[in-house]
Amino acid sequence: MEKTMLGLVKEKRQPGAVLKEVPVPQVGDDEVLVRVKASSICGTDVHIYNWDAWAEKTVVTPNVFGHEFAGVVEAVGSQVANVNIGDHVSAEGHIVCGRCKPCRTGNSHVCLQTRSFGITVPGCFATYAVVKASNVIHNRKDMPFELACLQDPLGNAVQTVLSGDIVGKSVAVIGSGLIGLMSIAVAKACGAGKVIAADIHPYRLDMARKMGADVLVNSAAEKLSAAIYDHTDGEGAEVVLEMSGNPNAIREGFAGAAHSARVSLLGIPMGDVLLDMEQIIFKGIRVEGITGRRMYETWYQAKGLLEGGVLNLSPLVTHTFTLDRYEEAFDLMIGGRCGKVVFLHETMEHSSTELHCGKYAYQTV
Template sequence: MKALMKTERGPGAVLVDAAVPDIGPDEVLVRVKAASICGTDLHIYNWDEWAANTVRTPIVFGHEFAGVVEKTGEDAGHVKPGDHVSAEGHIVCGLCRACRTGNAHVCPNTVSFGITTNGCFAEYAVVKASNIIKNDPSVPHEIACLQDPLGNAVHTVLSGPVAGRTVAVIGVGAIGLMAVAVARACGAGRIIAVDVNDYRLRMAESFGADICINSAATPLADAVREATGGWGADAVLEMSGHPAAIPDAFAAAANGGRVSMLGIPAQEVSVDFGRDIIFKGLTVHGITGRRMYETWEQMKGLLGGGRLDMSGLVTHRFRLEEYETAFELVRSGRCGKVVFAIGE
């Protein structure tokens, strides 16, 4: 099978001809139909400090996918060949305190699909049956593969009150754009989108942002406060991970508000805890992945109820052989979601 791999610890990737993997009794072999590129995949492709400290090689990377079950192990239970599926990418132990108290998404023993174990940038992928998410066959694979990142957006938006609140989304890459759409679907009063990329800001407007701020031209916190009558945003969703944006996110939050942090900074960040967190009475929430499996049910409710339409998010499609062009496009920022059409 064709597989896109990190064969060495450094920038880039290699398209290889690999053997179709075997499965264990509690695993499922999926014929991948579509896989989308995540910001995490770009970290891995570029091989920044986070990737160097986190990713094991050699590895097939990629973790956002949709496909059809080809084969199941004898203990796969509810999964059968022919099912249309995606998967939760966090493979957890099920035994630790976090797992047993409803917080499996922060299991300290997590193995991450496409990061610390082989992923989905390939014609076939192996997934634990317990992590399989069944998809409606009527949903196109290129939309179904977006559920992993959409879950991140849903988790971030719904980590605090949204209805009637002013929500600022800092960093409107693909997950930030999803967050704008989710906040709109969940009744946000006003939505402020912040980025340095005018292409993405135009997309944010189309997804429901009321105010778009280019923080390269206008200081982020000042612009958010001006847009909110000097008060600040009730909920600030930090999706960029940019070291300069994170202190501004706290400064842009209203007293008594919350800051939900999904973006991963590539270096340490200095924040004035007294001024910007403690004396403002902020709630700060670190977001990792999706709550297992509460977020998936919330997401499916929003999608199934027709409140969310993600079709406009996919702007480019490539074959796996065109991976270099695809990653360069993602790096440029002049795109929405980029999808590999693998098994179509």
């Protein structure tokens, strides 16, 4: 008899999701089966849940979604040598071919044949998940699962911040969603100068302050580019980290960038973006497109920051839910009334307790 489990499924190509019984995934020779202990909602998951234009052209349905997780290995394939039953793990979500030119030249994060965990293959909003053993990231057993599941988005922030020089530079972080908030903390930890955080939600701006931002800009109340110039002695931001995907915010980011600035783009645009190309050209702006994490350099950088104690993610996890409360969880994310929302897969109680586990400590509120 086929074993089943609970999974949060994007069943139809329309807004919403359904929690239902699905088959426990089978483990291939080069794969591992992980019992998921904690998973977290990403902005990408919100795109999938809302079913926007990006989701329509990208996401495979029906499919268990979710890609940020931590858990314990329960089974390994016959060819797996680097992972053992009982290991505490997370995983890189890009499943790459290893044969194309990007893969063979150190750029596998942009593999031409990429499959994406929780987007084009089954993900982690379920009791179990199967991942390639080569994609496994080992976690210390003293790291709480609620923190370990944040490493995937932390990697996005680390790659965005460190895709160019950051030390002593003025930085504008546009969009104080979760990866934006992480980017503020990473920038400060890596020696950035003044960090300006922009968003339209007061809650998120307050979170940005807690994560270390020096200046807060409500871009619904004032012109973003003008505010950036005001807080950089009229020079503009030397580094612009665009996390929102809002077309107008993207344009304002380029407008507020300094001459010879670096603009790193991570936010998924919600529509066509009309840019002033002459401004980009004559300012000498360098534009970086950011996707995922560099495999696996970014993971080691993120782990070094966490384990070295220089990166404080303690204010981020504000709510925890079980999967059966997914509608409440996504409503919070969509409304911008939360920090990081984490699903706890083996408890039915809402957690609001302070966790202390070695050097890792944070508060859910």
